[in-house]
Amino acid sequence: MRTRLFTGVAATAVAALALTACSGGGTAGTTPATTAGSGTSGEQITLTVATFNEFGYTDEMFAEYEADHPGITIDHQRAGQSTEAHENLMTRLAAGGSGIADIQAVDGDWLAELKPLSDQFVDLSSPDVEGRWLDWVEAQATTEDGALMGYATDIGPEATCYRRDLFEAAGLPSDREEVATLLDGDWDHYFEVGRQFKAATPDVGWFDSAGAVMNARVQQLPNPYSSTTGEETIIPLGENTQIKELYDSTLAAAVDDDLSAGLGQWGTDWINAFQSGAFATMQCPSWMLGVIEGNAAGQTNWDVASTFPGGGGNWGGSYLTVPAAGAHTAEAQELAAWLTAPEQQLKAFAEAGTFPSQVEAQESSELAAATNEFFNNAPTGEIFTERAEAVESQPFKGEHYFAMNTIVGEAIGRVDVDGTATAEESWNQAVSDADANIG
Amino acid sequence: MSRSAAGSDLTVRQRLSKLDVATAPYVYIAPFFLLFAVIGLFPMLFTAYVSTREYGLLSGDAGPAGIDNYAFVLTNDRFFIGLRNTFSIFLLSSVPQMVAAIAIAAVLNANLRARTFWRMGVLLPYVVAPVAVSLIFGQIFADQSGVINAVLTSIGLDPIGWHSEVLPSHIAIATMVNFRWTGYNTLIFLAAMQAIPHDVIEAAIVDGASRWRTFWHVTVPMLRPTIMFVVITSTIGGLQIFDEPRLYDSAGLGGNSRQWMTIAMYMYELGWGPQRNLGRASAVAWILFAIVVVFALLNFWLTSRIATSGTPVARSRKKARA
Numbered sequence: 069m070r071t072r073l074f075t076g077v078a079a080t081a082v083a084a085l086a087l088t089a090c091s092g093g094g095t096a097g098t099t100p101a102t103t104a105g106s107g108t109s110g111e112q113i114t115l116t117v118a119t120f121n122e123f124g125y126t127d128e129m130f131a132e133y134e135a136d137h138p139g140i141t142i143d144h145q146r147a148g149q150s151t152e153a154h155e156n157l158m159t160r161l162a163a164g165g166s167g168i169a170d171i172q173a174v175d176g177d178w179l180a181e182l183k184p185l186s187d188q189f190v191d192l193s194s195p196d197v198e199g200r201w202l203d204w205v206e207a208q209a210t211t212e213d214g215a216l217m218g219y220a221t222d223i224g225p226e227a228t229c230y231r232r233d234l235f236e237a238a239g240l241p242s243d244r245e246e247v248a249t250l251l252d253g254d255w256d257h258y259f260e261v262g263r264q265f266k267a268a269t270p271d272v273g274w275f276d277s278a279g280a281v282m283n284a285r286v287q288q289l290p291n292p293y294s295s296t297t298g299e300e301t302i303i304p305l306g307e308n309t310q311i312k313e314l315y316d317s318t319l320a321a322a323v324d325d326d327l328s329a330g331l332g333q334w335g336t337d338w339i340n341a342f343q344s345g346a347f348a349t350m351q352c353p354s355w356m357l358g359v360i361e362g363n364a365a366g367q368t369n370w371d372v373a374s375t376f377p378g379g380g381g382n383w384g385g386s387y388l389t390v391p392a393a394g395a396h397t398a399e400a401q402e403l404a405a406w407l408t409a410p411e412q413q414l415k416a417f418a419e420a421g422t423f424p425s426q427v428e429a430q431e432s433s434e435l436a437a438a439t440n441e442f443f444n445n446a447p448t449g450e451i452f453t454e455r456a457e458a459v460e461s462q463p464f465k466g467e468h469y470f471a472m473n474t475i476v477g478e479a480i481g482r483v484d485v486d487g488t489a490t491a492e493e494s495w496n497q498a499v500s501d502a503d504a505n506i507g
Numbered sequence: 508m509s510r511s512a513a514g515s516d517l518t519v520r521q522r523l524s525k526l527d528v529a530t531a532p533y534v535y536i537a538p539f540f541l542l543f544a545v546i547g548l549f550p551m552l553f554t555a556y557v558s559t560r561e562y563g564l565l566s567g568d569a570g571p572a573g574i575d576n577y578a579f580v581l582t583n584d585r586f587f588i589g590l591r592n593t594f595s596i597f598l599l600s601s602v603p604q605m606v607a608a609i610a611i612a613a614v615l616n617a618n619l620r621a622r623t624f625w626r627m628g629v630l631l632p633y634v635v636a637p638v639a640v641s642l643i644f645g646q647i648f649a650d651q652s653g654v655i656n657a658v659l660t661s662i663g664l665d666p667i668g669w670h671s672e673v674l675p676s677h678i679a680i681a682t683m684v685n686f687r688w689t690g691y692n693t694l695i696f697l698a699a700m701q702a703i704p705h706d707v708i709e710a711a712i713v714d715g716a717s718r719w720r721t722f723w724h725v726t727v728p729m730l731r732p733t734i735m736f737v738v739i740t741s742t743i744g745g746l747q748i749f750d751e752p753r754l755y756d757s758a759g760l761g762g763n764s765r766q767w768m769t770i771a772m773y774m775y776e777l778g779w780g781p782q783r784n785l786g787r788a789s790a791v792a793w794i795l796f797a798i799v800v801v802f803a804l805l806n807f808w809l810t811s812r813i814a815t816s817g818t819p820v821a822r823s824r825k826k827a828r829a
Binding site: 151155158159161162181184185330332334335336337340341344468470471478479481482485486488489497500501504505506 | 651760762
């Protein structure tokens with residue numbers, strides 16, 4: 069009997085292996101978030117915190133919290149990229165919240181599609197956290213019923229990063245205050261300085277990618293792809309004159325005037341271009357400093373100026389949510405509040421350059437004194453506080469924002485990066501793509 | 508033990524043993540079929556059901572859709588772009604792979620020194636994770652900073668748009684697929700070659716056949732069942748290709764013009780992309796399933812034909828019969 073049972077078990081195992089092997093593919097190494105806590109409150113519980121990329125949360129921070137809260141163990145699960153974390157979260161929500169983390173980090177851009185599912189999240193509003201964040205930051209995570217879906221961790225106020233050596237070679241001022249004055253103005257002015265730069269050094273791009281410029285400009289529109297009168301109404305791309313104008317002027321500068329280095333952001337060529345010095349400036353949210361430092365390791369010419377074309381801009385920023393399906397939502401909410409408190413936001417900024425979304429943290433002297441050695445000891449705390457003040461609002465991002473923005477981004481890429489279509493052909497393609505695939 | 512006691516004992520035992528003989532085989536194979544029913548058959552049938560519903564990933568079932576999902580997919584340009592790309596990448600990977608795998612297997616089948624070393628060597632690329640493969644080939648096939656284009660421009664040739672153009676991107680992806688799978692298929696062919704009886708080959712040599720003739724007219728025809736197996740499995744795998752094209756750039760959507768987006772990627776984008784439409788994704792899944800079945804059968808028929816007509820023995824037999 070024993071052998072037979074064993075054979076049965078072995079056969080089951082083999083079959084399971086074979087089947088899982090066949091179904092391999094797709095999920096790129098995200099470990100499922102499990103809620104390991106089993107006891108009631110007062111017992112030993114485990115809180116899982118699921119983040120992505122780099123939130124700047126260190127083991128020391130979690131150890132500190134565990135020491136202050138006996139009985140709580142924190143399990144920090146990090147996904148490599150936000151797209152993986154996004155897919156993981158959506159799949160788990162679709163499964164009714166099974167296996168979801170106690171605290172789930174979300175990107176600000178996901179909130180539009182999560183708001184209709186606000187039932188699946190704990191309303192985190194509480195008198196303790198009132199007035200804690202910048203107004204537009206809090207507004208982004210607040211539903212129409214006034215429920216607060218997440219505690220903001222960081223924001224991405226945009227400055228301009230540049231290469232001092234390339235500015236000098238083109239006969240432009242290279243000191244960061246002078247650069248801020250030189251570039252102060254709208255996008256046309258930024259392109260105009262670019263043409264001067266290009267006339268002096270024709271082989272170097274003025275900026276890295278037309279897609280990045282376009283995206284930064286879209287972020288400055290209040291209603292890029294849809295109007296919000298009453299319910300969200302998509303503006304058909306063919307009739308979206310504001311986007312068409314930005315599209316035309318961006319590509320005219322990037323391709324006709326050759327200001328773009330023609331690199332697709334995040335691609336291999338883009339990453340390698342930081343070492344070869346293929347472009348002189350780029351739009352630079354605070355978290356981008358870490359990316360540049362990684363890609364341009366060994367270079368000594370990068371600097372950052374407190375200026376951004378067309379006023380303020382914000383790119384990125386995240387929130388911590390507490391899914392209602394978790395077993396310990398009260399404890400999770402307490403931990404999320406602690407992680408987004410000023411002290412921890414400042415530590416995260418020092419660790420990973422994630423700029424605090426907290427009013428109190430932004431006013432702290434510690435932040436004001438922060439500098440970045442890689443960027444020629446630039447006073448990054450001071451610069452990004454100034455850039456954060458310049459941000460007035462965020463565009464309305466409805467359900468179809470991401471799909472529409474991707475189609476426009478691809479249209480720009482066909483002209484700027486691939487060179488396989490003219491601006492007009494590519495726009496027509498984008499209009500028909502949007503008609504066929506959105507809605 | 509008395510005889511009578513043993514006799515009554517035996518009847519129970521005999522009954523049990525009869526039952527054992529009758530049911531045991533089914534019990535042994537049951538675990539596989541139970542598991543298959545749960546994680547193979549059920550999802551397949553459920554997918555068929557979902558493909559006729561308006562079914563969102565997050566919003567769930569929102570009523571019947573009839574053939575709307577199929578109609579959407581079959582009138583969408585991107586589906587046909589995906590179809591073109593899938594077949595192009597499939598042909599560019601499977602055909603060279605078969606030829607190379609048989610050739611390498613023939614070489615490995617010869618008396619080499621350190622045989623195990625060489626045999627394990629061909630399997631090494633298969634062990635490398637697809638993510639790592641795409642990182643390595645990403646550096647080789649980068650448009651501006653890649654190794655191949657650096658070599659091309661240094662000898663005065665134009666760089667190739669490995670990402671921007673259709674055919675070059677397919678060739679690059681097929682190269683990644685071939686890198687991973689050629690060794691795997693080689694080992695299957697090698698195992699089959701070693702099962703060929705020596706006396707057949709010796710007889711051919713005694714008859715004065717050259718090495719090439721022996722290989723072509725004895726070895727290859729005797730590999731026929733294996734060739735059919737490998738062709739069918741690589742048809743199934745090749746038409747479902749996902750990992751390599753998805754990891755070919757950082758966005759994972761198949762390029763700005765969807766120049767290397769495959770059917771499987773299109774299905775994933777419909778279900779888990781901005782549309783989150785599982786109904787449409789399921790429709791693509793079933794269309795893909797139908798295509799795979801048709802092409803697996805077609806290849807089965809083709810390979811069995813080619814291998815038969817290539818056998819001189821079979822031909823002479825036909826002549827004899829005629």
